[in-house]
Amino acid sequence: MSQLSYARYGKDNIRLYKVDKNDRTGVHTVTEQTVCSLLEGDIETSYTKADNSVVVATDTQKQTTYILAKQNPISTPEHFAAILGNHYIETYPHIHAAHIKIIQHRWTRMNIDGKPHPHSFFRDGEEIRVVEAVAREGEGITIRSKIEKLLVLKSTGSAFYGFHRDEYTQLPETWDRILSTEVEAGWKWKLFKNVAEVKAVDFDAAWQKARDITLKTFATDDSASVQATMYKMCDQILAAVPLVEVVDYALPNKHYFEIDLSWHKGLKNTGKDATVFAPQSNPNGLIQCTVTRKPKSKL
Numbered sequence: 169m170s171q172l173s174y175a176r177y178g179k180d181n182i183r184l185y186k187v188d189k190n191d192r193t194g195v196h197t198v199t200e201q202t203v204c205s206l207l208e209g210d211i212e213t214s215y216t217k218a219d220n221s222v223v224v225a226t227d228t229q230k231q232t233t234y235i236l237a238k239q240n241p242i243s244t245p246e247h248f249a250a251i252l253g254n255h256y257i258e259t260y261p262h263i264h265a266a267h268i269k270i271i272q273h274r275w276t277r278m279n280i281d282g283k284p285h286p287h288s289f290f291r292d293g294e295e296i297r298v299v300e301a302v303a304r305e306g307e308g309i310t311i312r313s314k315i316e317k318l319l320v321l322k323s324t325g326s327a328f329y330g331f332h333r334d335e336y337t338q339l340p341e342t343w344d345r346i347l348s349t350e351v352e353a354g355w356k357w358k359l360f361k362n363v364a365e366v367k368a369v370d371f372d373a374a375w376q377k378a379r380d381i382t383l384k385t386f387a388t389d390d391s392a393s394v395q396a397t398m399y400k401m402c403d404q405i406l407a408a409v410p411l412v413e414v415v416d417y418a419l420p421n422k423h424y425f426e427i428d429l430s431w432h433k434g435l436k437n438t439g440k441d442a443t444v445f446a447p448q449s450n451p452n453g454l455i456q457c458t459v460t461r462k463p464k465s466k467l
């Protein structure tokens with residue numbers, strides 16, 4: 169009558185905090201993450217025949233996360249995701265794939281009286297670092313790294329003109345507008361054969377490069393459109409990180425509308441006189457792209 173066509177299960181929203189204490193200097197380093205692990209394999213009978221013998225309980229997955237976090241460094245989420253995913257496919261013969269998602273939250277060290285404080289941190293924005301890893305038996309480990317919720321704005325240096333016009337078009341062209349977006353940027357790595365290959369990669373340096381490129385390009389590009397600016401970001405990340413195969417961005421265009429105040433004593437607040445704007449919550453533009461390397465010419 170029916171058949172199971174998709175099955176994956178595990179623990180979501182495992183909150184994890186780890187402190188590394190340098191006993192010599194007294195300096196602490198903290199990492200906070202939210203982990204999701206989902207397993208795939210020969211688990212059909214748990215759904216179709218109430219056979220729990222094949223179930224690695226979701227509570228076991230939570231305990232495993234804590235134990236492996238104790239036994240391994242976690243501050244590079246790509247490394248930890250690979251270790252965790254690989255653990256499931258190596259430990260349980262009937263588990264063939266593990267999907268690990270790690271959200272890393274920001275704890276930035278405080279500067280007190282001009283000096284980095286040894287054990288106090290603050291949340292400097294809602295930006296998160298995200299890793300989605302899949303360890304698949306017989307294939308290897310795929311990893312996608314992401315920046316999410318990085319809110320940016322520039323008050324000039326952005327234009328939008330020359331776009332298609334027809335009887336549905338009302339938007340005026342602009343040579344100077346506010347540009348604001350919440351960056352979601354992802355980069356997919358080449359397939360890794362095993363955890364050792366993953367451990368050899370400096371993912372923190374790549375994340376720093378992707379973030380620097382995003383911010384610098386956003387700030388300095390004389391933007392013709394969100395589309396043109398985001399493509400430049402993708403292109404530079406591919407050039408800067410050779411092991412990355414695919415870069416993608418999703419950028420909402422968070423509009424700031426001019427307000428005509430001329431009705432009040434002729435106040436000038438449009439065009440070059442515009443200083444007070446109305447930020448819009450919705451609707452917003454949403455511009456997405458995925459960029460890969462051109463295949464090498466055979467000539």
Ligand SMILES: O=c1[nH]c(=O)c2[nH]c(=O)[nH]c2[nH]1
Pocket residue numbers: 328339392393394395421453455
């Ligand atoms: O950078 C932009 N790209 C668009 O596709 C678009 N569409 C729109 O109304 N404003 C903008 N801005």
